[in-house]
Amino acid sequence: MEEQVDGSASVDADSEMHSDELGAAIPYRFERTNECAELVAKYSELADGEETEDVVSVAGRLMLLRVQGKVAFGRLVDSSGEIQLFVSAKVAEDFASFSKLSLGDWVGAKGSVVKTRRGELSVKVSEWVLLAKARRSFGDKFHGVSDQDLRFRQRYLDLWANADSRSALQLRSRTISWLRHSLESRGFIEVETPVLHPIAGGATAKPFVTKHNTLDMELFLRIAPELYLKRMVVGGFEKVFEIGRVFRNEGMSPRHNPEFTMLELYQAYADYSDAMALTEELVSGAALETCGSSMIEYQGRELDLTPPWPRETMCSLIAKYAGVDVSPAMEVSEIAGIASKFGIEGEPAWGAGKYVLELYEKTVESELWGPVFVYDFPKEVSPLARPHRNDPDLAERFEAIVAGRELANAFSELIDPQDQRRRFEAQAELKKVGDEEAMSVDEDYLRALEYGLPPTAGIGIGIDRLVMLLANQASIKEVIAFPTLRPEVN
């Protein structure tokens, strides 16, 4: 019997054949000789009406069907592209059944490559086989699916109906693949570090909490792989990277999903200047690879990713956009007075560095389009970054701002275990007074540092945001196959 998943009327009656009969008729494999796009490229020179003797097999989903008496035209879509099926009652086996196929059915077809009189490259079908029945009907064949809720809740519908949705995810795959190969060719090796962390570290963010039953212990889904990757460097892996999912229990928006993909890389003997050079090479290279140019357009605005990118210190930007000279070396009361003029009301735990960051975020960040490296962050708000070689109140840290948002965060890594302990303790103090995102003291990580971390540069790049940029997508949901949604209620 046919299965009615939710009792909706959209399931076809399957009047011809019951589901189990249909299932028995479906072959276990299908020998395909060519993808659609291959054929389209190979036979582009065929003249209108020209027929070849070349027999091919194609497979895919039937997206359009025009039956015209004793001849039918179907649009077959596979993951490479599409090609027309030309089916004639004179030539094809079981023409009658073919003409009764529904949109959305999967078929495999064998036949010769021809170009129709009207100039459409086609496979002139001699044999065909049903590979899957679409028991629920395809939507509007012209408008496809546009309801956002439906598109993301039943993403398979969106992917099947909307070529743009497919191409965004294909671009994602090419981007990650290129990054991986690019890093490998630079001598980096890919590693995998734990997703379950006993202490959520490496970033300031609220974690998801879970529990291991046998160990009877609380664990956190990682908010960053940072501290484990630096342990790898301590272990002698001089150039490492990881591309993986991280989880942050925070708000959702067109730029935020609770789980997202981060590229983090660590390079021994390098500093944040090297990291800037590598960041711009990786991002512009990915653009060149996926878009064919390092000059791209994002949401109607031009974006030139060609290196080198401008570099601006945080304090100089505040001077430029807010017109005030501030520094993390100032007395807290003084900078708090300046900040209050911009509507920033501080908290007792804030030092001057925190005020500098807040001023930057309030007055500068939204004005930047980029690409630009904003560098020299206050040390106070950069608990894992090494102090600036020329200024004890700053850290050698930068963020890459591209298309008005943070794309990468990087620093010369803090290598001194004693300093790291003090920074952790300062964070723990913040946590005590209610900052849920503040870090905890990670004794195991401190012990690793005591064995010696060489000078190291580290970079984190938000992969989803990079793909959004390259795919010209405004929402992070577009570049994640299955974005987080509220549960469906009946």
Place this chain on the structure above:
RNA sequence: GCGCCUCUAGCUCAACGGCAGAGCAACGGACUCUUAAUCCGCAGGUUCUGGGUUCGAAUCCCAGGGGGCGCACCA
């Protein structure tokens, strides 16, 4: 979490206080070169849910739910 917008047939949308409709899909039929084919026929509804106002509610009001955008938080 707060604010604004939105939810009608499988899909895309009308109707905006007065008989719930169209196109596409599906189903039945005609048609030997179509391109969102065309033509004929048939069927399809808890108008997101629950209250309220009204002679009468898809439409107005209240509460709840889903989604979108903005703010906040963050990458």
